[in-house]
Amino acid sequence: MGDALGNQVKIRAVDALVNAMRRLGVRHVFGIPGGSIMPLYDALYDAEDIKHFLFKHEQGAIHAADAYARITKKPGVVLVTSGPGATNLVTGLANAYMDSSPVVAISGQVATSILGRDGFQETDIVGVTFPITKLNIQVRSPEDVVSAFVTGYVASTKGRPGPVLIDIPRDVQLGMVIDNPNPKLKIRPRTSNPDPSGEDILRALKILVRAERPAMLIGGGVCWSGAWDEATSLAEILWMPIVSTFPGKNCVPNDHPLYMGPAGMHGRLEADAALANADAVLAVGTRFSDRTVGRFKEMNAKAIIHIDIDPSEIGKNVRTEIGIVSDAKKALKEMLKLLPEVFELESQKPVDGKRSFLAWLRDIRRKYEDYIARKADEMKPFAPWKVLKILRRALPPSSIVTTGVGSHQMWCELHWDVYVPGTFITSAGLGTMGFGLPAAIGAKIAARNRPVAVIDGDGSFQMTMNNLSLIRDYDLPVIVVIFDNRALMLVKQWQMYMYSRRVIATEFSSIPDFIKIGEAYGIDGYKPSTYDEIESIVRRYVRNDEPVIIDVTLDNEKDIVLPWVKPGEWLANAIPPEGLEVDLIWRGS
Amino acid sequence: MERILAVKASMGLDSLARIINIVRRGRIQVIEISSKFDSNGDVEVLIRVRGEENEIEWVRKKILVSLDVERVEVI
Numbered sequence: 270m271g272d273a274l275g276n277q278v279k280i281r282a283v284d285a286l287v288n289a290m291r292r293l294g295v296r297h298v299f300g301i302p303g304g305s306i307m308p309l310y311d312a313l314y315d316a317e318d319i320k321h322f323l324f325k326h327e328q329g330a331i332h333a334a335d336a337y338a339r340i341t342k343k344p345g346v347v348l349v350t351s352g353p354g355a356t357n358l359v360t361g362l363a364n365a366y367m368d369s370s371p372v373v374a375i376s377g378q379v380a381t382s383i384l385g386r387d388g389f390q391e392t393d394i395v396g397v398t399f400p401i402t403k404l405n406i407q408v409r410s411p412e413d414v415v416s417a418f419v420t421g422y423v424a425s426t427k428g429r430p431g432p433v434l435i436d437i438p439r440d441v442q443l444g445m446v447i448d449n450p451n452p453k454l455k456i457r458p459r460t461s462n463p464d465p466s467g468e469d470i471l472r473a474l475k476i477l478v479r480a481e482r483p484a485m486l487i488g489g490g491v492c493w494s495g496a497w498d499e500a501t502s503l504a505e506i507l508w509m510p511i512v513s514t515f516p517g518k519n520c521v522p523n524d525h526p527l528y529m530g531p532a533g534m535h536g537r538l539e540a541d542a543a544l545a546n547a548d549a550v551l552a553v554g555t556r557f558s559d560r561t562v563g564r565f566k567e568m569n570a571k572a573i574i575h576i577d578i579d580p581s582e583i584g585k586n587v588r589t590e591i592g593i594v595s596d597a598k599k600a601l602k603e604m605l606k607l608l609p610e611v612f613e614l615e616s617q618k619p620v621d622g623k624r625s626f627l628a629w630l631r632d633i634r635r636k637y638e639d640y641i642a643r644k645a646d647e648m649k650p651f652a653p654w655k656v657l658k659i660l661r662r663a664l665p666p667s668s669i670v671t672t673g674v675g676s677h678q679m680w681c682e683l684h685w686d687v688y689v690p691g692t693f694i695t696s697a698g699l700g701t702m703g704f705g706l707p708a709a710i711g712a713k714i715a716a717r718n719r720p721v722a723v724i725d726g727d728g729s730f731q732m733t734m735n736n737l738s739l740i741r742d743y744d745l746p747v748i749v750v751i752f753d754n755r756a757l758m759l760v761k762q763w764q765m766y767m768y769s770r771r772v773i774a775t776e777f778s779s780i781p782d783f784i785k786i787g788e789a790y791g792i793d794g795y796k797p798s799t800y801d802e803i804e805s806i807v808r809r810y811v812r813n814d815e816p817v818i819i820d821v822t823l824d825n826e827k828d829i830v831l832p833w834v835k836p837g838e839w840l841a842n843a844i845p846p847e848g849l850e851v852d853l854i855w856r857g858s
Numbered sequence: 859m860e861r862i863l864a865v866k867a868s869m870g871l872d873s874l875a876r877i878i879n880i881v882r883r884g885r886i887q888v889i890e891i892s893s894k895f896d897s898n899g900d901v902e903v904l905i906r907v908r909g910e911e912n913e914i915e916w917v918r919k920k921i922l923v924s925l926d927v928e929r930v931e932v933i
Contacts, residue, residue, distance in 0.1 A: 395872065399879045404925050406872070424925050456868060456926050581919035584912065 279445040282411035282437075283312035287319065288448055289415045293422055295319060295346055297337065297714055299330040303350025305377030305390060308442035310348070322714065322743060324707070325735040327354055331361025332704050332733070333711030335370045335432075336671060336694050340715035342493070344371040344425045344433075351378045352390030355436070356397065360701055363401040365432040367698025368516060369489060371425035372432040375418070380440040381409065395436050403431030406455060411444025416452035423454065429579040430493060465576070465595035470603050473551070473574040473591045474611040477507055480549035480572065482626050482855070485509045486532070486561075489516035489697070490554015490577060491597045497521050497690045499601035500553060506608060508623035509551070510543040510630055514561045515682050516697040517554070523686040529630055533561040534834050535679035538851060539634040541832070541840040546626070546855035547571060554578070554597045557586040558698070564839045576600045625858030633851055637832075640849045650798065650822050653680040653752055659800050660722070660750060661686055663807035668692065668720040669712045673705035673729025676759045677752035679830040681724055703732030706749065710736055713745040720811045722748035727777065728757045737790040746816040748807060749792075751783055754825035762829050776825065787818040794818040860889070861914050862933040865903040869926040873901050876924050881905060884917035 286309065290298075299322045302310045313321055324330040327349045334345025349355055355376040365372045379388040395407045404424050406417045414437060421433035477483045485504050491497060497520055504511050504527045511521055511528045518531045530537030532544045544550065544562070549572040555561070556577070562568050568587045575582070575589040576597060583592035593600050645652040657680060664670070666688040672678045672695045687693045694712060696704035709723035730751050740747055761775040784794035793810075795817065797803045803819060810817040831846040841853045863881075867873030874893055881888060886909030893903045907914060914932060922930045 396875065399876050400883075406869075427925075429923075579923060581916065581923050583919075585916055 277447045280448055281308065281312065281442070282414040282444045282446050283309045283442045285415050285446050285448040286418055287312045287316050288450075289418055289452075290319060290346070291316070292450060293419070294343065297322065298346045298348055299324060299334045299337070299711070300348030301327055301330060301350070301354060302348070303354050303377065303390070305351035305379055305439045306348055306354070306375070307377070308439060309375065309377065309437070322739065325738060326733070327357035328361055328703065329707035329710070329733050329736040331358050331372060331374065332364065332701070332707035333714065334372050335361060335365045335368070336708035336711035337715045338371045338430075339694055340669065340691070340712050344373045344422055345711065347372060347374045349374065349376050350390065351376060351394070352392045354390075355394035356392055358434075359397065359401070360699075362398055362432045362434065364696055364699045364701045364704060366401045366403070368696065369430045369493065370432065371430040373418070373421050373425055374432065374434045376434060376436045377442070378407065378436045378438040381438045382440070384438065394434065398434050401432070402434050404456070405434040405436070407436040408438070408441055411441050411446045413455070414441060414446070415449065416455055419452055420455040424456070429490075463594055465593045465600040465603050467603070467607070469591055469593050470600070470607055471611060473593065474604055474608055475615055476549050476572050476574060476590060477509070477551060478611055478615045481622055482547050483507055483509045483549040483551065484543050484547035485511045486513070486544060486550055486552040486555055487511060487517040487520050488514040488553065488555025489520065491517060492520035492554075492691055494554065494597040496553070496598035496601050499598055499605060501525055501527065503601055503604055503608075508620055508627065510627060512540040512544050514555050514558065514697070515695070518682065519687055519693040520554075520690050522688055522690065524688060527627070529634070531561070531682050532840060533558075533563060534836070535682050535830055535832070536561070536834070537634070537683060538637050538832050538843060538845060538853060539630045541834065541843045542633055542853040542855070543630050545840040545853060550574070552576065553601065556582045559586070559836075562587070562840065563834045564837060567839050622858060626855065629855060629858075633853070636851055637845075637849065640846065644846070648827055649824065651800070653677065653823060653828060654684040655800060656750075656752070656803060656821055657681065657684040657724070659804050660724070660807060663804045664720055664722060664748075664811065668722060669694065669716060671695065671705045671708040671712060671721070671723045673723070673725040674700045674702045675726035675729050675757065676754070676762065676828055676830050677724055677726040677729070679759060680752070683830070685724070702729040705729055706733050707736045709747045709749075710739050710745055713747055714743075720748065722750060724750050724752065726758065727751055727753045727755055727783070730783075734786060737787070737792060740816045741791045746810070746814050748810060748816070749818045751818065751820050752823055753783065753820050754823040754828045755779065756825040758825060758828050759830065761825070765829070767835070783818055783820045792816045792818055794820065796820045796822065859911060859914070860906065860908045863905040863907060863914070863918060863921070864931045864933055865905070865921055865927060866929040867901050867903070867924070867927045868899055870895055870899040870901055873924070873926045874903060876926065877903055877921055880920045880924070881907075881917055884920070885909060885913045886917060
């Protein structure tokens with residue numbers, strides 16, 4: 270940029286930063302101002318094309334940015350001040366790190382003259398966040414502000430996505446710089462989308478073709494890469510049941526005939542059975558969490574082909590026969606391309622055995638579905654799974670649903686059907702209570718024209734319910750459904766099953782009244798007494814594009830999430846609900 | 859087995875801190891760490907470790923995932 274005489278004009282580093290945001294297409298930012306970040310906020314004053322959303326707590330802002338990123342596939346940008354503003358991001362950064370979500374957090378910092386002297390609101394946030402960020406940078410010179418931000422923005426989505434933190438001291442923000450639209454990046458992200466080796470792909474296919482009971486395990490990486498079509502096509506050709514991790518549930522249409530659901534701690538019995546009895550497993554975009562596979566020993570006895578973009582995930586938890594470092598879509602496409610070649614070389618096992626295996630898995634599903642249909646009438650006032658089926662019917666297929674963390678989330682794992690991949694947002698890795706509501710706000714900002722609902726628990730909801738204010742402040746109508754058992758129910762369940770029913774510190778009193786909370790924020794609220802009422806409220810408020818709180822009362826003695834694979838147990842030892850007899854060990858057709 | 863992880867990174871002390879954060883999560887025993895910095899931020903870190911081969915390999919891969927790390931060799 271030059272003046273009339275051709276001299277280069279200097280502007281504040283923060284003004285250059287806002288220009289860089291514009292060039293990168295940043296249109297929404299989330300945050301709370303404070304002393305050390307005021308220069309950047311001042312620069313945003315004139316940026317009418319970048320809309321700022323003011324939160325009540327930084328945790329809400331970063332969860333919203335996280336969900337925004339998951340919907341838009343672009344980094345969510347958060348702005349906070351130094352000290353407590355920055356430390357309030359810690360849970361959100363860890364959450365985004367665990368779920369591989371691209372968030373760029375910009376924290377203000379005390380002036381460089383005070384750095385390290387325990388100044389007011391000074392925290393070494395870079396030191397604090399090393400283990401929970403993909404990259405973090407403290408900028409020490411105004412000339413580096415734009416390059417640090419652009420580096421972080423680019424890095425957050427390269428390869429395996431993740432959060433980045435850029436810490437900028439106040440005086441650095443105010444330094445004068447020449448606006449350079451093409452800054453030199455602080456680091457050069459290495460090629461992060463390597464081509465899979467053709468040889469490995471062929472070997473992998475041979476294993477799958479020769480297998481008697483191959484299964485596909487898909488994780489969140491399939492979603493980020495948009496590989497659901499390739500995943501389902503390959504499964505169809507090879508007669509593979511598809512099992513997912515919890516976040517992987519979001520990566521495949523749940524009504525696909527080969528999809529068995531999520532496996533693991535609170536997974537579906539048919540999914541546990543598919544994974545437990547498979548002789549070969551094609552795992553795509555997953556880190557083989559203990560939560561999904563229960564115990565590693567038995568997994569290690571299978572022929573495992575592991576595709577992941579992060580090389581450090583290959584062989585981390587399970588022994589792999591073939592590790593393929595690649596983007597999921599790229600690798601699966603290559604598999605589909607080379608499959609005819611393998612069919613020419615190898616004789617596929619007769620499909621009869623695979624058909625019987627699939628029929629057996631579907632039989633497990635049918636038994637479980639019949640069982641819960643019968644049990645629903647016994648559970649008063651509501652059966653959580655039936656509430657979810659009603660909500661699913663009332664919400665359009667492309668609606669976005671977020672959850673908090675707790676028993677309601679586990680019910681969603683078991684019974685929420687994702688029809689459109691990418692529409693289910695949950696805190697899977699870190700298990701962050703309070704994630705649901707701010708995530709719904711972020712999702713609504715990202716997709717204003719689609720219905721957004723949060724299915725929350727009363728405990729989880731109370732951790733971040735101050736975010737309700739944004740619903741009216743910014744006209745973001747969200748459907749809030751609270752599974753209200755007045756307990757930290759999942760913890761209570763563990764106390765009942767694993768600690769001899771010594772229930773301590775997991776039961777809440779009857780306050781607060783969530784309907785009155787809604788009223789305080791200008792949001793209608795209902796405490797329904799029938800399933801029909803729930804359906805009619807949801808349909809009405811979706812149609813009218815209005816927010817609502819639906820407080821669904823559950824019995825905190827009976828709201829036990831089963832089936833359940835206890836921590837450290839093997840999938841075949843899943844505990845079914847009482848009265849349901851099912852054998853999860855394949856004994857042949 | 860005993861090995862040396864030789865790391866080259868580009869962000870000075872911050873790189874070293876990031877590397878140490880990764881190493882401390884590995885199931886390996888650290889015997890010695892030394893590092894050498896130059897004025898433009900490049901840093902070379904030598905970490906002598908003891909542990910199982912696959913655990914050392916996991917630490918190597920995990921360090922290599924860090925965006926500011928240019929190279930990791932197991933010696």
